[in-house]
Amino acid sequence: MSGLTRSACEARDAADPLARFRDRFDLPAGLVYLDGNSLGAAPRATAARLEAVVRREWGGDLIRSWVANGWIDLPVRVGDKIARLVGAAPGEVIVADSTSVNLFKLLAAAVAMRPGRKTVLTEDGNFPTDVYVAQGLLGLLGGRVVLRRADAARLVDAIDDDTAVVMLTHVDYRSGRVHDLAAVTAAAHAKGALILWDLSHSTGAVPVALGAAGADLAVGCGYKYLNGGPGAPAFLYVARRHQDAARQPLSGWMGHARPFDFEDDYRPHAGIIRQLCGTPSVLAIAALEEGVDILLEADMAALRAKSVALTSLFIDLVDQECAGLGFAVASPREAARRGSQVALTHAHGYAIVQALIGRGVIGDFRTPDILRFGFAPLYVRHVDVWDAVATLREIMVAEAWNRPEFHVRAAVT
């Protein structure tokens, strides 16, 4: 790989069919932002959209906006847009609550759809909040159903006739490894189990084809590659064929068949709307819509191609520039098995990430020793990848990472 240069990276940017999208985002000059997998960048349009919602809709039309400005339809409208990003049909996705809350809903619904089966299966190292939420739900069920974890390599073999639900994250939050969504879905179905996918680390950067795979249920995050803003509302997917059977226990009024009739008893709405609970934040969904709208303008195949190009370039440059400096690539080297992020390991990973941030290269650290870099294809350039690796090398060679200030553990990393 010797011979990769910064000007070669500039040439790739000049030829990038997605290059024009970078200007749709507010990105500080001089910053190399490789953490869009944790918090996506701010679309330039979002502030103006929020001003219009606050001043014209809320301020001007007040309560009438629920109908006059379509607020009541926002969860379905933005859900239908996200459906296009995950290979689902209109009416199969809705925006609601947080990823964790949505996971609770769908896991509860799924367990109830497989009565008599006593296990929820997940993999070792799944995103912790998914496991925590499963523990909370199964605790409520009083031990009727238990959580099993299997090694990712043996996961498919661990599915059996007692498995009610297989609950997995499509792209691993640390390594970036991609599950074969169709194959694992088929394996779950072969044993009569349902599958529940967490798409938080794939939606908007990695192609997802829920419908083609025959997937049952899914949840995903609004604030990573969808660029919906910090803590943006999440989404959930229920395949059409399951919608009448999927009853979730967070049965708030917005999921009622007739919320404004104020009936005495809960009666779930038809279709996906029963998956709502309380009143959703209009401001937060409006901001999310701005992020989603940009993605819908881009071609998903082009996004994936650029994502692969960026992550491959990063690995190649680490090999070329940082050989012998103690790093290992913890992500799959085979592009087809890799999401839009790359994990390196290093014994001094935490301090190195702090030193990078100090020099304007934003990645993040994940315990115990992982340096994690995300490459959001809408706004990361090839030259950013070059600059990130050049900075990494600089820090290592000068031992700049080895200063005391970079070894203090912050409360939040």
Place this chain on the structure above:
Amino acid sequence: MSGLTRSACEARDAADPLARFRDRFDLPAGLVYLDGNSLGAAPRATAARLEAVVRREWGGDLIRSWVANGWIDLPVRVGDKIARLVGAAPGEVIVADSTSVNLFKLLAAAVAMRPGRKTVLTEDGNFPTDVYVAQGLLGLLGGRVVLRRADAARLVDAIDDDTAVVMLTHVDYRSGRVHDLAAVTAAAHAKGALILWDLSHSTGAVPVALGAAGADLAVGCGYKYLNGGPGAPAFLYVARRHQDAARQPLSGWMGHARPFDFEDDYRPHAGIIRQLCGTPSVLAIAALEEGVDILLEADMAALRAKSVALTSLFIDLVDQECAGLGFAVASPREAARRGSQVALTHAHGYAIVQALIGRGVIGDFRTPDILRFGFAPLYVRHVDVWDAVATLREIMVAEAWNRPEFHVRAAVT
């Protein structure tokens, strides 16, 4: 009561110590807005705050904002501010999710804190979503605990040794009747039950003294009298003495003791923070903070005095101007038993509310025959009350409500 005039109302506005607050809100000229109990008005400061959060914090500082701009502390910081409005101590209130989701959490925690007791007690006509959420939770528990409803008048007598939790709304969403929070709390405690209050229709307009009453648990809404915006995040309260025992099942990572250590198993955070679930919307909480900050500038006794003055004036004017037109006052006439809203009943209630809205007087209709008017003391004037009743009389005398267009039922009323 004859003799009340519009100019007398103007004089009361001129003497109103809270009059200056109206200008802090964006209210359309000529509109009489009596629905702040459903959606509070938009503070003028909110749009600028959101622009700063989007452009400077999110756009400029990106992921670093969780620490650098205090995003991670927002739920506690704004919670502590709301604590001052409900008579709670710092660290007893946190902003999170929706009212419905929070009710689910606290009801689940409360039931688990009273093992062996088999009923949750609520009243007939409680706000439907509260009942729906209880039904969802108790369904998950598989019949171990059941929901009982009692008539409000016999509620205290219905609490018994089998009652795990008494779950009530402080101010009734239709009639505006106020429960005696301290007395009902004491009655629950006398039988060993916990109390869970829904403060959605009181916080910010009716004094609430959770600490003085010894209340156990509470939830409340951010988008009514707190003026946090449509679907604003909600809040919840757990008395300090219960915080270590209150384990809620929506055990997402933000409530974990060490969320960024990504441990394999859930371990709840100390104190109120365990009540969080997923990542909260920073944009939505920032907007809520703007609304709460205005309320904190106002004196709660003055707010209550004005609220009583407005609702009393409305009832007096309906008596004076609308006698013989078929209306009855469905709210308590005794001010001490009334929240910040007044309900009238009329056989043609729906059409009359539509006609009022058509003439710029915004109230709302609640089945079967209730015309509901809210009087947010921060921005409603005495002259608005006069104009509302004058319009009501005008519509009735001219039979303007009796036109076909006012009899069409909208999907959302």
